[in-house]
Amino acid sequence: PAQSMEELVSLCKRRGFIFQGSEIYGGLQGFWDYGPLGVELKNNIKASWWRTNIYERDDMEGLDASIIMHRLVLRHSGHEATFSDPMVDNRKTKKRYRLDHLVKDQKADVVAQVAEGIGESVENFPAVVAALVAKPARASEVLVAAGVRDPFSGEVGDWTEPRPFNMMFKTSIGPVADEDSFGYLRPETAQGIFTNFKNVVDSTNRRLPFGIAQIGKAFRNEITPRNFIFRVRELEQMEIEFFCAPGTDEDWHEKWLRARLAWWEAQGVPREKIQILDVPKEDLAHYSKRTYDLMYDYPTLGYEEIEGIANRTDFDLGSHTKAQAELGIQARVDENLDSVAKLTIPHPETNKPVVPFVIEPSAGVDRAMLAVLSEAFTKETLENGSERIVLKLKPHLAPIKVAVIPLARNREEITNVAKAIKADLQSLGLGRVLYEDSGNIGKSYRRHDEVGTPYCVTVDFDTVGKGEDPNLTDTVTVRDRDTLQQERVKISELAGWIQARLR
Template sequence: MATQEKTPVENAQLKDIISHAKEYGFIFPSSEIYDGLQAVYDYGQMGVELKNNIKNLWWKSMTQLNQNVVGLDAAIFMHPLVWKASGHVDSFNDPMIDNKDSKKRYRADVMIEEKAAQYENEGDVERAKALTAEMGRLLEAEDLNGVRELIIREDIKCPVSGTANWTEVRQFNLMFSTQVGSVAEDASTIYLRPETAQGIFVNFLNVQKTGRMKVPFGIAQIGKAFRNEIVARQFIFRMREFEQMEMQFFVRPGTEMEWYEKWRDTRRKWHEAIGVPTDKLRFHDHDKLAHYANAALDIEFEFPFGFKEVEGIHSRTDFDLTQHQELSRKKLQYFDNDLNEEGKPYGNYVPYVIETSVGADRLFLMVLCSAYTEEEITEGDSTKSRTFLKLHPALAPVKAAILPLTKKDGLPEKATEIFDSLKYDFNMIYEERDSIGKRYTRQDLIGTPFCIAVDHQTLEDNTVTVRDRDTREQVRMPISELHSYINKAVSYRSIFEQLA
């Protein structure tokens, strides 16, 4: 039983997934020809398709299924006072500790959480809760010396050196700063946004008034965020440049818990609807709430390195809008004339906010880990292993592959004709190299749901053989039915119906 979270090198399953992601064009180390840049990755030709499909599905799930949720795309650079109001300038810190022997730096709170997870895995749940609670108390009191003593008392050692020769615990601000201005001495310090939520809050009234929105309503956004993570690891799970998909839902004060529970359940159903096994998901309620929240939980997925947060659901109260209102001296209030219809006096109020925040990169990794499948198959008298990506067809980078059986006898021309008839509606691949079996295998490895074989019978009766990725079963059908057959499988409709 592990005592620390395993690194990619130590975790065989994650190592295989990372290798697969690179070999088949999903994820590349950034600047690899220059030996890369730690915790920064590029999405390859298959990865960008999968990530775009994930983002598009999330976007439509928010804005298309909910008439009271609209979209926004705020700038990465924002006025520095935005981050003063949000608390990031003064308190967006991680407690860091260094091992004097290995010279490695770690997040002190993460090391303690890993120790608590070890106790929980060993069945000592009460000890795990007590350790987590004590850490929360020390961090809330800003007792960094107490945090160090807790690490020493729990005999937490550096996984590299194996020693407990620790430095003092220090706070490290995670925001990237830069200068804006044409002349150095006139430049002002601004920040790369560490989260996308603040762009929504400062545009609250712009969206509400121009869209004539009535509370309750939500604003959704997908965008890049940046955090100077000292401890960046576990592949794309924790990166310095990442993408967030957030929705801030503005509600009447006093109704926030009702909406908190609604979005909690809706978001879990969404993860299940895209094919994530139910037993791989769990809710984790926050023991220690952030200063702005009155309720918070994480939706966690069981990665190869353990259960970790994929999405956060938070009841943020009126903290953000109130902070921006006070510092900007601009009213960020909503006039609720529906109150009069309910027999209550008209009035302005600062709405409360329910937040759903999911990392696109973590979601990508969750989907990849869920889809990565190794199985034993029997063919005749022999048994062999098979690896494929069991992606939901709606998310798969390529929806179908057109494969002429040979490169002659008019089969390529017929296959090209079929490809051209489908390419306007689906992302397709045409391939004629190697045996049909090898081509099936290549498509399995990138998660293509359907392979369409064009053979000599196709020239006679306009039928093709369609192979299913998951079952490997093959069916014969007319070319005229291909579009509806593929569309039914890859459409978002089946997912939306589960959320209705």
């Protein structure tokens, strides 16, 4: 695995996985562009998630809802009121920071002083942040007295009171930009699932239990985007809302936890690199009965959330439904006089309409990509003493499945065979197969190691009967990325050979 974020950032830029957004104009913080190989890897991760969660199950449906949403959706979901992070300003530098990030990044003795100043134990960091938020005037004094430094200037700051900063992006809709003609860019994909609950049930005749899955962009105006693609302002999520009868929710929560860990393992993110955080009651969001955060051991950052798996009770559908009073909703929900739909489904036992409970496994594509890259990243010293970087990606995730390389690029008898092999392998539908006549086989191998191409197929003079060994006619050399073994394979058997190994 990667030892530092730095080496990943460097590989990603050098080989075309990830670039800074708007880079030629100085870049835009919190926005990243996925390059030629990044887009393949990302698509492969999403395809694997979709396959596992929709095609391989029979209790799931897919959805692709719009990104811009009616403001009432985000009002009744609770986001207008509560989707915020605490922010403080330094009056000296005019810089703004997310309160918890600012404090966490201070020297240990400063953090301890802040905790003591606000009357909380330094061991329970979320409680320290909660207390700072609850007592803003005191918080401002404590931050100054503890000598909390501004990461930008390195000097002790003159800190304001913390205040909530809502992270939703607004955009105006239509030609008249007045106060009311705006929508929100969704801050999570989940709300599109809840607002389409009735549409999906009515059009598919689903009965409980069943789930709806969605992959798509979400937008969060993070106060301090940082750590490469770990915390970004435009992100992509892979989310499931699994609907079940109240009372069966705890069981489904456990099942989903196991299913999700198995999926991560299949992507090359091993079980021992993920800690399951059973979020303490006092840190739970108000709608959550229980949440498991999957914490992956990121290089440089340490354990941070890669996926959250929450039991959200009947809060979401209960908040978005009409006729709330008559539905026996268990969660505490705000009154909704705007919705025109009753979001119920027959209870599997009583057949009476019920607002189902929901289990939500929610993973970030960008954070998945970072974890997958980090696990695959390998530095090896070869027998001859030289060092190589190789991405040991699972074959189903590799951006390029096979590179077909003619040993001479100006000899048609060789390039024609190589091109025919490329076309043949491409038609297998395994993903991208690349014909590459760079003219330098050593360089090609090095590049394909670094981008994780499982197999390189070389067409040489022997292949076309112009080499030294006539027995090698109509055979090619296949080089294995991980073992570096080279095997001579008959062209007529190549497709089967590759297919058997890339399944």
